[in-house]
Amino acid sequence: MGTVKAWVAENYAETMGSMHSSLRVAYVVFSFCAAFFLGGIKAMVVGPVAAALMILGNVGVILALFPAHVWWTIYSLIKTDRINAGLKLAVAIALPVLFGLWLGLGIFGSALVAVGYGFFTPWISTFEAFRQESETKKFVHGIVQDGTWGTIKGSCTVVRDFADMCFHSYPVYLQELRQCSQGRQPHSIRVLDVPSCILVGILGLAVDIPLYTVIAVIKSPYMLFKGWQRLLHDLISREGPFLETVCVPIAGLAILFWPLVVVGSVLLAVVSSIFVGLYGAVIVYQEKSFRRGVSYVVTMVAEFDEYTNDWLYLREGTLLPKPSYRKRKASDSGEFSVRPNVSVKGGGEYPSTSGEAPAMLVPTLVPARSVREAIQEVKMVQIWANMMKSCETSGRDLLNLNVITTADLTEWLRTKDSGNETINLGLTSYSLMRTVLHSIKAGSNGLLLGNGVEVDQQNRPQDLLLDWFFHPVLVLKDQIQALKMTEQDVRFLEKMTLFVSNSASASVWDNGAEIPQDPVRTAQIQAISRRMVGIVRSMSKFPTYRRRYRHVVKLLVAYSVEREGSFGSSVSGQSVSFEFEITHLEV
Template identity: 90%
Template sequence: MGTVKAWVAGKYAEPMGPMHDSLRVAYVVFSFCAAFLLGGIKAMVVGPVAAALMILGNAGVILVLFPAHVWWTIYSLIKTDRINAGLKLAVAIALPVLFGLWLGLGIFGSALVALGYGFFTPWISTFEAFRQESEAKKFVHGIVDGTWGTIKGSCTVVRDFADMCFHSYPVYLKELRECAQDREPLSIRLLDVPSCILVGLLGLIVDIPLYTVIALIKSPYMLFKGWQRLLHDLISREGPFLEPVCVPIAGLAILFWPLVVVGSVLLAVVSSIFVGLYGAVIVYQEKSFRRGASYVVTMVAEFDEYTNDWLYLREGTVLPKPSYRKRKLSDSAEFSVRPNVSVRGGEHPSSSSEAPAMLVPTLVPARSVREAIQEVKMVQIWENVMKSCEQRGRDLLNLNVITSVDLTEWLRTKDGGNETINLGLPSYDMLCTVLQSIKAGSAGLLLGNGVEVDQQNRPQDLLLDWFFHPVLVLKDQIQVLKMTEQEVRFLEKSTLFVGGSSAAATADAWDNGAETPRDPVRTAQIQAISRRMVGIVRSMSKFPTYRRRYRHVVKLLVAYAVEREGSFGSSASGPSVSFEITRLEV
């Protein structure tokens, strides 16, 4: 305790004697207790409202769209040529189980997330008021923060969830139906269908209870190991306790660590369902019932071994680990229980072929707050992408390349029929960002606000993993091609105008200095880069929050176009109309 007092006194003020040190420590303790009580009151008042909105909203979306999801899935399964009849039969048999899991886990997960978000966000927001400098600001923010913002945030979560269910999922199914005909379809022998079903059921019967038992047995170790880690950071001034402004929130983490342990146990139980069902995929891949059964047994041993590593218990496992692979598959095909890079801090996610089955929070020494601040956050990238897309849209509106009619049409169309607005504009913005990064000699991507995102400071976010590396690959390919200025303009035009004959006609009307290369091979290379850029944006458009943010950008562009057209109309009645028209033409 003496060490903590000395540290708090040294952190918050220069040493001024034992009396002042005791007063400083007493002030910090009093502030912590006051924030804890105030946050609890706010959680009791705001939490039920925010949680009810999220539970009713998400559950309503799931139940209302459930018949449509069933119909869309069955229709896509029948129409697709990507899988053969045997695999269609296997998937059709598994669909009732998958739909049941979607209903049960979807509503249950929504309830857990809603309770956690609704009750803990006001609490944490109260403690974050300690970041304010003046006492008046601390008091005001301690009362206001986390109240109305939490309620608005719950509505935003419901909207993003609805977009994902109503827009993103049908897009996935549409791509499944309209896959390239030249691709070899996935196939399975009819004789393997019963084996897949049996192994899937065996996985549920074996993995769920054993995962639950292992998680429950080791949860006390996780509880005390976590407390030990946090208290060690508190005494040694490491991790979240390094910065004074983060001490209250870190103290809250110590109090709420048991809830983290309970959440980890629940996640282990839920993940065991999918780990067990994946045994059917192993039978399909290996075409062997024995190897599928071996997978079911091995996953229990893997889970036990890696939880031992997490909690610094004995190495290895006493459970059997039979081999279930004839050969090593690619990284994306394997599924196991290895911890990822965000917790271990070691290898890159793509370098490991295994994924964690129990999401155990890190118990290793945490990074300092200063190191965490230096990392570019995912929200910064999203905000910058949308602001940059808005600016590119304004530039294109000024050039009359796109019009307010195109933007309004896209907003009114349910499926975003205008592909130039739907995919072309964000693809063009991403291409401009890549070209700007190449011109600046950046090793990563140079965002519009001057922030450079590379492999060192990039967010360790799974969503970002899906498109950050492909964009860097496209950047390298563009550099290798060493295109001329006219070819770059041709690439910009090919990327912006996506669609049928109307897009082609608009592209021909836009004279940006582009020239089609005479070499057909080079033309094909440039068009291939354009198609891959559009494909990345198409995948990115399915991410949560994208649709809501991009619709907001389009609305801002419509408002800008209306304001621009109105300024033209007002200037036409004045004496300077000829000057304005001449200036715009120049």
């Protein structure tokens, strides 16, 4: 009797388990279908509005600022002393082509990105809403919140960041180009090499564009089926994005939209071939050889073929010729290549900051990581948010000490080219320096953010923008540790960083700092502060930086007005306007 009961219980458990598994599959299928159709409806309603805002905004910025961009560029080319007359002539000849590419690719890219963002963001956001735990939250987020008003606001944010890049970041680059080279040898080219540069540039366009296009189109079916094979394998084996049940609908959407990824990769390959071909003129300038410039044009086609073979798991190498176009080894030259720019986690090696020749965008087809592993990574948005929060905290401390004033902040907000370097660069540099010093004191191997999260080589975002300054900051951290500074040295470093090495301005803040008696040590500390300011200066050119930093400054103005309790005629009017802008500004 006991055996029969055990057999019945065992079969009952198996039956219930099978039913439970079938219900889970049915629930996933229902969620996918519901999210797919609901997201499609939202995309058709919200997509045209968001796309129109981005197209009109970005194209309007390009056309409105185009005369100014032409004038700024020509003026900077004439005024700079970093290049000689021959190189100026070569650049002047290439400027019409570059301006034409800017107009054509800028307008085409804006339209393409606008359509993709406007229509696919509501779709994907709807799938994200189905990851909510509560059924009520799923309904509210899927119908009302996710992918509707947020998509429209996001399109406006993109337009604003793009305008900041065109109106603020680009003039900063040109201003640095116009600055005196301070005794450094200017870049020069022989006038006789100018025709060779022009010929190789034209040859690069005539050869690389059609061959890149042919290779990309021929291999696109392989990319399509290889991608589907990888995604279906993960689906069957429940790996990668299919490991978590709540993520299965989103991963299913990736299977449906994979052909669009392939089309986008082909388009990027065609666009990148333009710049790869034009770079042949730079090879002629660097190598002083027409023959090596032609060799570069031929080699880049072979490199692209080999690169795509590696990514798509086709035959190794390439059958195309690869003549050498460098007098020295590529590893010593820091030359552009078509190798993928992959950061090695935990390997102690950092990616090269020299650019790489653009190539066909081939998403990774290796087995994907699980969602749990991906969540453990620190995201770039977390770092940006923490940096801005740290700036706000440091700014409040400095306001309490009367080191910076409300007038300094409001002047920076009103004036585009404010001469107040303390607000423009010093505040962020000082905040970043405090983060570095805090990480050293805590014994962190990377950077310890204000919220207690440690960013190191294992969990840092694999982002190209982060590569540009994460490694230099770590190097600077090691240099500070090697100096073994005293408390007075640290105070002196903070003062020099905040006031951007301006000793006259630094004298107004008595923070207990003492100038080291050793002039060599003083020079070392000042060099560290200059490098920190240089890192922040590079970061300030990123499109999202200005929008976020202006929001921080407005918060500091509101805090200062509230702290002082001063609502006079001038300050009161400004504070009301700032508070109004703050409430309508997206963080």
